Amino acid sequence: MAQQTAAAGAAAGNGVRGVKSAARTVEVLEVLAARGNEPVTVRELCDAMEAPRSSVYALLRTLTELGWVRSDSTHSLYSIGIRALLAGTTYLDTDPLLQVVQPHVDQVSRQLEETVHYGRLDRTDIVYLATHQSAAYERARNRVGRRLPAYSTSLGKAVLAHFDDQELEAHLPPVLTPLTPTTITSREALREDLAVTRERGYAIDDEENTPGLRCFGVALPIRSGITDALSCSVPLDRLTPEHEREIIAALRSTADVTLQIVRGLGGLLG
Structure with a gap:
Protein backbone atom coordinates (compact mmCIF):
# COMPACT_ATOMS: atom_id res chain seq x y z
CA MET A 1 0.00 0.00 0.00
CA ALA A 2 2.87 2.38 0.84
CA GLN A 3 4.46 1.76 -2.56
CA GLN A 4 1.16 2.42 -4.31
CA THR A 5 0.68 5.66 -2.37
CA ALA A 6 4.26 6.72 -3.15
CA ALA A 7 3.75 6.03 -6.84
CA ALA A 8 0.53 8.03 -6.90
CA GLY A 9 2.24 10.86 -5.03
CA ALA A 10 5.14 10.93 -7.47
CA ALA A 11 2.73 11.10 -10.40
CA ALA A 12 0.80 13.94 -8.79
CA GLY A 13 4.07 15.76 -8.13
CA ASN A 14 4.84 15.58 -11.82
CA GLY A 15 1.46 17.00 -12.73
CA VAL A 16 0.26 13.63 -14.03
CA ARG A 17 -2.79 11.92 -12.60
CA GLY A 18 -1.88 8.47 -11.30
CA VAL A 19 -3.87 5.41 -12.39
CA LYS A 20 -4.83 3.56 -9.23
CA SER A 21 -5.53 0.23 -10.95
CA ALA A 22 -2.15 0.29 -12.68
CA ALA A 23 -0.36 1.04 -9.41
CA ARG A 24 -2.23 -1.78 -7.68
CA THR A 25 -1.38 -4.22 -10.49
CA VAL A 26 2.31 -3.42 -10.12
CA GLU A 27 2.02 -3.81 -6.36
CA VAL A 28 0.55 -7.32 -6.77
CA LEU A 29 3.52 -8.33 -8.93
CA GLU A 30 6.04 -6.80 -6.52
CA VAL A 31 4.55 -8.57 -3.50
CA LEU A 32 4.62 -11.90 -5.34
CA ALA A 33 8.18 -11.31 -6.57
CA ALA A 34 9.36 -10.47 -3.06
CA ARG A 35 8.03 -13.81 -1.79
CA GLY A 36 10.28 -15.75 -4.17
CA ASN A 37 9.33 -19.43 -4.12
CA GLU A 38 6.64 -18.96 -1.45
CA PRO A 39 3.13 -18.83 -2.95
CA VAL A 40 0.66 -16.48 -1.26
CA THR A 41 -3.04 -16.65 -0.56
CA VAL A 42 -5.54 -13.96 -1.53
CA ARG A 43 -5.89 -13.01 2.13
CA GLU A 44 -2.11 -12.55 2.51
CA LEU A 45 -2.06 -10.33 -0.55
CA CYS A 46 -4.98 -8.28 0.75
CA ASP A 47 -3.22 -7.81 4.08
CA ALA A 48 0.09 -6.86 2.44
CA MET A 49 -1.58 -4.37 0.10
CA GLU A 50 -4.30 -3.18 2.50
CA ALA A 51 -6.74 -3.70 -0.35
CA PRO A 52 -10.23 -5.23 -0.55
CA ARG A 53 -10.51 -8.89 -1.48
CA SER A 54 -12.75 -8.24 -4.48
CA SER A 55 -10.19 -5.92 -6.11
CA VAL A 56 -7.23 -8.19 -5.43
CA TYR A 57 -9.03 -11.32 -6.63
CA ALA A 58 -10.10 -9.61 -9.87
CA LEU A 59 -6.51 -8.51 -10.52
CA LEU A 60 -5.20 -12.00 -9.82
CA ARG A 61 -7.65 -13.57 -12.26
CA THR A 62 -6.67 -11.14 -15.01
CA LEU A 63 -2.93 -11.48 -14.37
CA THR A 64 -3.22 -15.28 -14.27
CA GLU A 65 -5.02 -15.35 -17.62
CA LEU A 66 -2.28 -13.16 -19.12
CA GLY A 67 0.57 -15.26 -17.70
CA TRP A 68 2.00 -12.68 -15.27
CA VAL A 69 0.78 -14.70 -12.28
CA ARG A 70 0.34 -18.44 -11.84
CA SER A 71 -1.93 -20.32 -9.44
CA ASP A 72 -2.25 -23.82 -8.10
CA SER A 73 -5.04 -26.17 -9.23
CA THR A 74 -7.40 -24.89 -6.52
CA HIS A 75 -6.78 -21.21 -7.36
CA SER A 76 -6.00 -20.54 -3.71
CA LEU A 77 -2.21 -20.01 -3.94
CA TYR A 78 -0.49 -17.54 -6.26
CA SER A 79 3.08 -16.82 -7.37
CA ILE A 80 4.90 -14.88 -10.08
CA GLY A 81 4.31 -16.07 -13.66
CA ILE A 82 6.48 -16.66 -16.70
CA ARG A 83 5.66 -13.32 -18.33
CA ALA A 84 7.47 -11.58 -15.48
CA LEU A 85 10.56 -13.65 -16.25
CA LEU A 86 10.43 -12.60 -19.90
CA ALA A 87 10.20 -8.93 -18.90
CA GLY A 88 13.13 -9.28 -16.51
CA THR A 89 15.41 -11.02 -19.00
CA THR A 90 14.57 -8.38 -21.61
CA TYR A 91 15.73 -5.70 -19.19
CA LEU A 92 19.05 -7.51 -18.74
CA ASP A 93 19.47 -8.20 -22.45
CA THR A 94 18.90 -4.58 -23.43
Missing part, protein backbone atom coordinates in the same frame (compact mmCIF):
# COMPACT_ATOMS: atom_id res chain seq x y z
CA ASP A 95 20.78 -2.77 -20.65
CA PRO A 96 23.84 -1.29 -22.42
CA LEU A 97 25.73 -0.68 -19.18
CA LEU A 98 25.38 -4.31 -18.15
CA GLN A 99 26.97 -5.38 -21.45
CA VAL A 100 29.99 -3.20 -20.60
CA VAL A 101 30.29 -4.20 -16.93
CA GLN A 102 29.67 -7.98 -17.15
CA PRO A 103 33.05 -8.95 -18.71
CA HIS A 104 34.91 -6.97 -16.04
CA VAL A 105 32.89 -8.61 -13.25
CA ASP A 106 33.90 -12.01 -14.65
CA GLN A 107 37.54 -10.99 -15.04
CA VAL A 108 38.07 -9.52 -11.57
CA SER A 109 36.28 -12.51 -9.99
CA ARG A 110 38.68 -14.92 -11.67
CA GLN A 111 41.64 -12.73 -10.75
CA LEU A 112 40.70 -12.64 -7.05
CA GLU A 113 39.13 -16.12 -6.92
CA GLU A 114 36.23 -14.52 -5.09
CA THR A 115 32.57 -13.80 -5.84
CA VAL A 116 31.97 -10.42 -7.47
CA HIS A 117 28.64 -8.62 -7.97
CA TYR A 118 27.27 -5.71 -9.97
CA GLY A 119 24.14 -4.08 -8.59
CA ARG A 120 21.84 -1.10 -9.04
CA LEU A 121 19.84 0.89 -6.51
CA ASP A 122 16.07 0.64 -6.88
CA ARG A 123 14.23 2.66 -4.26
CA THR A 124 15.34 1.13 -0.92
CA ASP A 125 16.92 -2.01 -2.38
CA ILE A 126 19.94 -3.11 -4.36
CA VAL A 127 19.10 -5.33 -7.32
CA TYR A 128 21.78 -7.80 -8.44
CA LEU A 129 22.31 -7.44 -12.20
CA ALA A 130 25.42 -9.61 -12.59
CA THR A 131 27.28 -12.10 -10.43
CA HIS A 132 30.36 -14.25 -11.01
CA GLN A 133 30.72 -16.97 -8.40
CA SER A 134 34.10 -17.99 -7.00
CA ALA A 135 35.26 -21.43 -8.08
CA ALA A 136 37.38 -21.74 -4.94
CA TYR A 137 34.53 -22.54 -2.55
CA GLU A 138 30.83 -23.29 -2.47
CA ARG A 139 28.26 -20.81 -1.19
CA ALA A 140 24.60 -20.01 -1.63
CA ARG A 141 24.17 -18.46 -5.05
CA ASN A 142 23.18 -14.81 -5.35
CA ARG A 143 20.91 -15.06 -8.35
CA VAL A 144 20.54 -12.23 -10.81
CA GLY A 145 17.42 -10.23 -9.95
CA ARG A 146 17.78 -10.77 -6.22
CA ARG A 147 16.89 -7.73 -4.08
CA LEU A 148 18.44 -6.85 -0.74
CA PRO A 149 18.11 -3.76 1.47
CA ALA A 150 20.65 -1.15 0.40
CA TYR A 151 21.53 -0.30 4.02
CA SER A 152 22.76 -3.85 4.72
CA THR A 153 25.02 -4.42 1.68
CA SER A 154 28.35 -3.01 0.57
CA LEU A 155 26.82 -2.42 -2.88
CA GLY A 156 24.08 -0.32 -1.36
CA LYS A 157 26.25 1.56 1.10
CA ALA A 158 28.77 2.42 -1.64
CA VAL A 159 25.91 4.19 -3.45
CA LEU A 160 24.14 5.67 -0.40
CA ALA A 161 27.40 7.29 0.74
CA HIS A 162 27.09 9.74 -2.17
CA PHE A 163 23.66 11.05 -1.09
CA ASP A 164 22.80 14.02 1.09
CA ASP A 165 20.46 13.51 4.05
CA GLN A 166 17.29 14.10 2.03
CA GLU A 167 18.31 11.72 -0.76
CA LEU A 168 19.43 9.13 1.77
CA GLU A 169 16.11 9.18 3.60
CA ALA A 170 14.29 8.63 0.30
CA HIS A 171 16.21 5.35 -0.13
CA LEU A 172 15.70 3.96 3.37
CA PRO A 173 12.67 2.01 4.64
CA PRO A 174 10.84 3.30 7.73
CA VAL A 175 12.53 0.62 9.85
CA LEU A 176 16.04 -0.79 9.29
CA THR A 177 15.23 -4.43 9.92
CA PRO A 178 18.22 -6.59 10.95
CA LEU A 179 19.21 -9.42 8.60
CA THR A 180 21.95 -10.62 10.99
CA PRO A 181 23.03 -9.68 14.53
CA THR A 182 25.51 -7.15 13.07
CA THR A 183 23.17 -5.35 10.64
CA ILE A 184 23.12 -1.59 11.24
CA THR A 185 19.60 -0.74 12.43
CA SER A 186 20.07 2.83 13.64
CA ARG A 187 19.85 5.73 11.20
CA GLU A 188 22.48 7.63 13.18
CA ALA A 189 24.89 4.67 13.08
CA LEU A 190 24.25 4.22 9.36
CA ARG A 191 25.05 7.88 8.66
CA GLU A 192 28.29 7.50 10.61
CA ASP A 193 29.15 4.37 8.62
CA LEU A 194 28.43 6.16 5.33
CA ALA A 195 30.64 9.09 6.39
CA VAL A 196 33.53 6.66 6.94
CA THR A 197 32.73 5.07 3.56
CA ARG A 198 33.00 8.45 1.82
CA GLU A 199 36.32 9.17 3.50
CA ARG A 200 38.03 5.88 2.62
CA GLY A 201 36.38 5.49 -0.81
CA TYR A 202 34.75 2.08 -0.40
CA ALA A 203 32.02 0.42 1.65
CA ILE A 204 32.21 -2.59 3.97
CA ASP A 205 29.46 -5.02 4.88
CA ASP A 206 30.87 -6.85 7.89
CA GLU A 207 28.53 -9.86 8.23
CA GLU A 208 25.62 -7.39 8.05
CA ASN A 209 23.85 -9.32 5.32
CA THR A 210 25.26 -12.87 5.59
CA PRO A 211 27.03 -14.38 8.62
CA GLY A 212 30.62 -15.38 7.87
CA LEU A 213 31.01 -13.03 4.90
CA ARG A 214 32.69 -9.65 4.62
CA CYS A 215 31.93 -7.65 1.48
CA PHE A 216 33.67 -4.65 -0.04
CA GLY A 217 31.89 -2.27 -2.42
CA VAL A 218 32.80 0.63 -4.69
CA ALA A 219 30.42 2.95 -6.50
CA LEU A 220 30.31 3.05 -10.30
CA PRO A 221 29.58 6.66 -11.35
CA ILE A 222 28.58 5.64 -14.87
CA ARG A 223 25.03 7.03 -14.88
CA SER A 224 23.57 10.46 -14.27
CA GLY A 225 23.14 10.15 -10.53
CA ILE A 226 25.09 7.36 -8.85
CA THR A 227 22.99 4.19 -8.67
CA ASP A 228 25.44 1.38 -9.60
CA ALA A 229 28.20 -0.38 -7.68
CA LEU A 230 30.60 -3.34 -7.70
CA SER A 231 31.27 -5.57 -4.72
CA CYS A 232 33.36 -8.57 -3.70
CA SER A 233 32.18 -11.10 -1.09
CA VAL A 234 34.78 -13.01 0.91
CA PRO A 235 34.41 -15.72 3.58
CA LEU A 236 36.13 -14.50 6.74
CA ASP A 237 38.32 -17.60 6.90
CA ARG A 238 39.83 -16.64 3.51
CA LEU A 239 40.42 -12.99 4.36
CA THR A 240 43.85 -11.64 5.31
CA PRO A 241 44.99 -7.98 5.43
CA GLU A 242 46.99 -8.57 2.24
CA HIS A 243 44.04 -10.14 0.42
CA GLU A 244 41.78 -7.29 1.59
CA ARG A 245 44.16 -4.73 0.06
CA GLU A 246 44.25 -6.77 -3.16
CA ILE A 247 40.45 -6.86 -3.34
CA ILE A 248 40.02 -3.13 -2.78
CA ALA A 249 42.70 -2.28 -5.37
CA ALA A 250 41.11 -4.63 -7.92
CA LEU A 251 37.61 -3.19 -7.39
CA ARG A 252 38.87 0.37 -7.73
CA SER A 253 40.84 -0.48 -10.85
CA THR A 254 37.81 -2.23 -12.38
CA ALA A 255 35.60 0.76 -11.60
CA ASP A 256 38.11 3.14 -13.22
CA VAL A 257 38.44 1.02 -16.37
CA THR A 258 34.65 0.67 -16.67
CA LEU A 259 34.17 4.42 -16.28
CA GLN A 260 36.74 5.13 -18.99
CA ILE A 261 35.01 2.74 -21.40
CA VAL A 262 31.58 4.27 -20.72
CA ARG A 263 32.92 7.79 -21.23
CA GLY A 264 34.58 6.69 -24.46
CA LEU A 265 31.30 5.31 -25.78
CA GLY A 266 29.53 8.54 -24.89
CA GLY A 267 26.01 8.82 -26.27
CA LEU A 268 26.07 5.28 -27.67
CA LEU A 269 24.87 3.99 -24.29
CA GLY A 270 21.79 6.21 -24.31
Whole structure:
Protein backbone atom coordinates (compact mmCIF):
# COMPACT_ATOMS: atom_id res chain seq x y z
CA MET A 1 0.00 0.00 0.00
CA ALA A 2 2.87 2.38 0.84
CA GLN A 3 4.46 1.76 -2.56
CA GLN A 4 1.16 2.42 -4.31
CA THR A 5 0.68 5.66 -2.37
CA ALA A 6 4.26 6.72 -3.15
CA ALA A 7 3.75 6.03 -6.84
CA ALA A 8 0.53 8.03 -6.90
CA GLY A 9 2.24 10.86 -5.03
CA ALA A 10 5.14 10.93 -7.47
CA ALA A 11 2.73 11.10 -10.40
CA ALA A 12 0.80 13.94 -8.79
CA GLY A 13 4.07 15.76 -8.13
CA ASN A 14 4.84 15.58 -11.82
CA GLY A 15 1.46 17.00 -12.73
CA VAL A 16 0.26 13.63 -14.03
CA ARG A 17 -2.79 11.92 -12.60
CA GLY A 18 -1.88 8.47 -11.30
CA VAL A 19 -3.87 5.41 -12.39
CA LYS A 20 -4.83 3.56 -9.23
CA SER A 21 -5.53 0.23 -10.95
CA ALA A 22 -2.15 0.29 -12.68
CA ALA A 23 -0.36 1.04 -9.41
CA ARG A 24 -2.23 -1.78 -7.68
CA THR A 25 -1.38 -4.22 -10.49
CA VAL A 26 2.31 -3.42 -10.12
CA GLU A 27 2.02 -3.81 -6.36
CA VAL A 28 0.55 -7.32 -6.77
CA LEU A 29 3.52 -8.33 -8.93
CA GLU A 30 6.04 -6.80 -6.52
CA VAL A 31 4.55 -8.57 -3.50
CA LEU A 32 4.62 -11.90 -5.34
CA ALA A 33 8.18 -11.31 -6.57
CA ALA A 34 9.36 -10.47 -3.06
CA ARG A 35 8.03 -13.81 -1.79
CA GLY A 36 10.28 -15.75 -4.17
CA ASN A 37 9.33 -19.43 -4.12
CA GLU A 38 6.64 -18.96 -1.45
CA PRO A 39 3.13 -18.83 -2.95
CA VAL A 40 0.66 -16.48 -1.26
CA THR A 41 -3.04 -16.65 -0.56
CA VAL A 42 -5.54 -13.96 -1.53
CA ARG A 43 -5.89 -13.01 2.13
CA GLU A 44 -2.11 -12.55 2.51
CA LEU A 45 -2.06 -10.33 -0.55
CA CYS A 46 -4.98 -8.28 0.75
CA ASP A 47 -3.22 -7.81 4.08
CA ALA A 48 0.09 -6.86 2.44
CA MET A 49 -1.58 -4.37 0.10
CA GLU A 50 -4.30 -3.18 2.50
CA ALA A 51 -6.74 -3.70 -0.35
CA PRO A 52 -10.23 -5.23 -0.55
CA ARG A 53 -10.51 -8.89 -1.48
CA SER A 54 -12.75 -8.24 -4.48
CA SER A 55 -10.19 -5.92 -6.11
CA VAL A 56 -7.23 -8.19 -5.43
CA TYR A 57 -9.03 -11.32 -6.63
CA ALA A 58 -10.10 -9.61 -9.87
CA LEU A 59 -6.51 -8.51 -10.52
CA LEU A 60 -5.20 -12.00 -9.82
CA ARG A 61 -7.65 -13.57 -12.26
CA THR A 62 -6.67 -11.14 -15.01
CA LEU A 63 -2.93 -11.48 -14.37
CA THR A 64 -3.22 -15.28 -14.27
CA GLU A 65 -5.02 -15.35 -17.62
CA LEU A 66 -2.28 -13.16 -19.12
CA GLY A 67 0.57 -15.26 -17.70
CA TRP A 68 2.00 -12.68 -15.27
CA VAL A 69 0.78 -14.70 -12.28
CA ARG A 70 0.34 -18.44 -11.84
CA SER A 71 -1.93 -20.32 -9.44
CA ASP A 72 -2.25 -23.82 -8.10
CA SER A 73 -5.04 -26.17 -9.23
CA THR A 74 -7.40 -24.89 -6.52
CA HIS A 75 -6.78 -21.21 -7.36
CA SER A 76 -6.00 -20.54 -3.71
CA LEU A 77 -2.21 -20.01 -3.94
CA TYR A 78 -0.49 -17.54 -6.26
CA SER A 79 3.08 -16.82 -7.37
CA ILE A 80 4.90 -14.88 -10.08
CA GLY A 81 4.31 -16.07 -13.66
CA ILE A 82 6.48 -16.66 -16.70
CA ARG A 83 5.66 -13.32 -18.33
CA ALA A 84 7.47 -11.58 -15.48
CA LEU A 85 10.56 -13.65 -16.25
CA LEU A 86 10.43 -12.60 -19.90
CA ALA A 87 10.20 -8.93 -18.90
CA GLY A 88 13.13 -9.28 -16.51
CA THR A 89 15.41 -11.02 -19.00
CA THR A 90 14.57 -8.38 -21.61
CA TYR A 91 15.73 -5.70 -19.19
CA LEU A 92 19.05 -7.51 -18.74
CA ASP A 93 19.47 -8.20 -22.45
CA THR A 94 18.90 -4.58 -23.43
CA ASP A 95 20.78 -2.77 -20.65
CA PRO A 96 23.84 -1.29 -22.42
CA LEU A 97 25.73 -0.68 -19.18
CA LEU A 98 25.38 -4.31 -18.15
CA GLN A 99 26.97 -5.38 -21.45
CA VAL A 100 29.99 -3.20 -20.60
CA VAL A 101 30.29 -4.20 -16.93
CA GLN A 102 29.67 -7.98 -17.15
CA PRO A 103 33.05 -8.95 -18.71
CA HIS A 104 34.91 -6.97 -16.04
CA VAL A 105 32.89 -8.61 -13.25
CA ASP A 106 33.90 -12.01 -14.65
CA GLN A 107 37.54 -10.99 -15.04
CA VAL A 108 38.07 -9.52 -11.57
CA SER A 109 36.28 -12.51 -9.99
CA ARG A 110 38.68 -14.92 -11.67
CA GLN A 111 41.64 -12.73 -10.75
CA LEU A 112 40.70 -12.64 -7.05
CA GLU A 113 39.13 -16.12 -6.92
CA GLU A 114 36.23 -14.52 -5.09
CA THR A 115 32.57 -13.80 -5.84
CA VAL A 116 31.97 -10.42 -7.47
CA HIS A 117 28.64 -8.62 -7.97
CA TYR A 118 27.27 -5.71 -9.97
CA GLY A 119 24.14 -4.08 -8.59
CA ARG A 120 21.84 -1.10 -9.04
CA LEU A 121 19.84 0.89 -6.51
CA ASP A 122 16.07 0.64 -6.88
CA ARG A 123 14.23 2.66 -4.26
CA THR A 124 15.34 1.13 -0.92
CA ASP A 125 16.92 -2.01 -2.38
CA ILE A 126 19.94 -3.11 -4.36
CA VAL A 127 19.10 -5.33 -7.32
CA TYR A 128 21.78 -7.80 -8.44
CA LEU A 129 22.31 -7.44 -12.20
CA ALA A 130 25.42 -9.61 -12.59
CA THR A 131 27.28 -12.10 -10.43
CA HIS A 132 30.36 -14.25 -11.01
CA GLN A 133 30.72 -16.97 -8.40
CA SER A 134 34.10 -17.99 -7.00
CA ALA A 135 35.26 -21.43 -8.08
CA ALA A 136 37.38 -21.74 -4.94
CA TYR A 137 34.53 -22.54 -2.55
CA GLU A 138 30.83 -23.29 -2.47
CA ARG A 139 28.26 -20.81 -1.19
CA ALA A 140 24.60 -20.01 -1.63
CA ARG A 141 24.17 -18.46 -5.05
CA ASN A 142 23.18 -14.81 -5.35
CA ARG A 143 20.91 -15.06 -8.35
CA VAL A 144 20.54 -12.23 -10.81
CA GLY A 145 17.42 -10.23 -9.95
CA ARG A 146 17.78 -10.77 -6.22
CA ARG A 147 16.89 -7.73 -4.08
CA LEU A 148 18.44 -6.85 -0.74
CA PRO A 149 18.11 -3.76 1.47
CA ALA A 150 20.65 -1.15 0.40
CA TYR A 151 21.53 -0.30 4.02
CA SER A 152 22.76 -3.85 4.72
CA THR A 153 25.02 -4.42 1.68
CA SER A 154 28.35 -3.01 0.57
CA LEU A 155 26.82 -2.42 -2.88
CA GLY A 156 24.08 -0.32 -1.36
CA LYS A 157 26.25 1.56 1.10
CA ALA A 158 28.77 2.42 -1.64
CA VAL A 159 25.91 4.19 -3.45
CA LEU A 160 24.14 5.67 -0.40
CA ALA A 161 27.40 7.29 0.74
CA HIS A 162 27.09 9.74 -2.17
CA PHE A 163 23.66 11.05 -1.09
CA ASP A 164 22.80 14.02 1.09
CA ASP A 165 20.46 13.51 4.05
CA GLN A 166 17.29 14.10 2.03
CA GLU A 167 18.31 11.72 -0.76
CA LEU A 168 19.43 9.13 1.77
CA GLU A 169 16.11 9.18 3.60
CA ALA A 170 14.29 8.63 0.30
CA HIS A 171 16.21 5.35 -0.13
CA LEU A 172 15.70 3.96 3.37
CA PRO A 173 12.67 2.01 4.64
CA PRO A 174 10.84 3.30 7.73
CA VAL A 175 12.53 0.62 9.85
CA LEU A 176 16.04 -0.79 9.29
CA THR A 177 15.23 -4.43 9.92
CA PRO A 178 18.22 -6.59 10.95
CA LEU A 179 19.21 -9.42 8.60
CA THR A 180 21.95 -10.62 10.99
CA PRO A 181 23.03 -9.68 14.53
CA THR A 182 25.51 -7.15 13.07
CA THR A 183 23.17 -5.35 10.64
CA ILE A 184 23.12 -1.59 11.24
CA THR A 185 19.60 -0.74 12.43
CA SER A 186 20.07 2.83 13.64
CA ARG A 187 19.85 5.73 11.20
CA GLU A 188 22.48 7.63 13.18
CA ALA A 189 24.89 4.67 13.08
CA LEU A 190 24.25 4.22 9.36
CA ARG A 191 25.05 7.88 8.66
CA GLU A 192 28.29 7.50 10.61
CA ASP A 193 29.15 4.37 8.62
CA LEU A 194 28.43 6.16 5.33
CA ALA A 195 30.64 9.09 6.39
CA VAL A 196 33.53 6.66 6.94
CA THR A 197 32.73 5.07 3.56
CA ARG A 198 33.00 8.45 1.82
CA GLU A 199 36.32 9.17 3.50
CA ARG A 200 38.03 5.88 2.62
CA GLY A 201 36.38 5.49 -0.81
CA TYR A 202 34.75 2.08 -0.40
CA ALA A 203 32.02 0.42 1.65
CA ILE A 204 32.21 -2.59 3.97
CA ASP A 205 29.46 -5.02 4.88
CA ASP A 206 30.87 -6.85 7.89
CA GLU A 207 28.53 -9.86 8.23
CA GLU A 208 25.62 -7.39 8.05
CA ASN A 209 23.85 -9.32 5.32
CA THR A 210 25.26 -12.87 5.59
CA PRO A 211 27.03 -14.38 8.62
CA GLY A 212 30.62 -15.38 7.87
CA LEU A 213 31.01 -13.03 4.90
CA ARG A 214 32.69 -9.65 4.62
CA CYS A 215 31.93 -7.65 1.48
CA PHE A 216 33.67 -4.65 -0.04
CA GLY A 217 31.89 -2.27 -2.42
CA VAL A 218 32.80 0.63 -4.69
CA ALA A 219 30.42 2.95 -6.50
CA LEU A 220 30.31 3.05 -10.30
CA PRO A 221 29.58 6.66 -11.35
CA ILE A 222 28.58 5.64 -14.87
CA ARG A 223 25.03 7.03 -14.88
CA SER A 224 23.57 10.46 -14.27
CA GLY A 225 23.14 10.15 -10.53
CA ILE A 226 25.09 7.36 -8.85
CA THR A 227 22.99 4.19 -8.67
CA ASP A 228 25.44 1.38 -9.60
CA ALA A 229 28.20 -0.38 -7.68
CA LEU A 230 30.60 -3.34 -7.70
CA SER A 231 31.27 -5.57 -4.72
CA CYS A 232 33.36 -8.57 -3.70
CA SER A 233 32.18 -11.10 -1.09
CA VAL A 234 34.78 -13.01 0.91
CA PRO A 235 34.41 -15.72 3.58
CA LEU A 236 36.13 -14.50 6.74
CA ASP A 237 38.32 -17.60 6.90
CA ARG A 238 39.83 -16.64 3.51
CA LEU A 239 40.42 -12.99 4.36
CA THR A 240 43.85 -11.64 5.31
CA PRO A 241 44.99 -7.98 5.43
CA GLU A 242 46.99 -8.57 2.24
CA HIS A 243 44.04 -10.14 0.42
CA GLU A 244 41.78 -7.29 1.59
CA ARG A 245 44.16 -4.73 0.06
CA GLU A 246 44.25 -6.77 -3.16
CA ILE A 247 40.45 -6.86 -3.34
CA ILE A 248 40.02 -3.13 -2.78
CA ALA A 249 42.70 -2.28 -5.37
CA ALA A 250 41.11 -4.63 -7.92
CA LEU A 251 37.61 -3.19 -7.39
CA ARG A 252 38.87 0.37 -7.73
CA SER A 253 40.84 -0.48 -10.85
CA THR A 254 37.81 -2.23 -12.38
CA ALA A 255 35.60 0.76 -11.60
CA ASP A 256 38.11 3.14 -13.22
CA VAL A 257 38.44 1.02 -16.37
CA THR A 258 34.65 0.67 -16.67
CA LEU A 259 34.17 4.42 -16.28
CA GLN A 260 36.74 5.13 -18.99
CA ILE A 261 35.01 2.74 -21.40
CA VAL A 262 31.58 4.27 -20.72
CA ARG A 263 32.92 7.79 -21.23
CA GLY A 264 34.58 6.69 -24.46
CA LEU A 265 31.30 5.31 -25.78
CA GLY A 266 29.53 8.54 -24.89
CA GLY A 267 26.01 8.82 -26.27
CA LEU A 268 26.07 5.28 -27.67
CA LEU A 269 24.87 3.99 -24.29
CA GLY A 270 21.79 6.21 -24.31
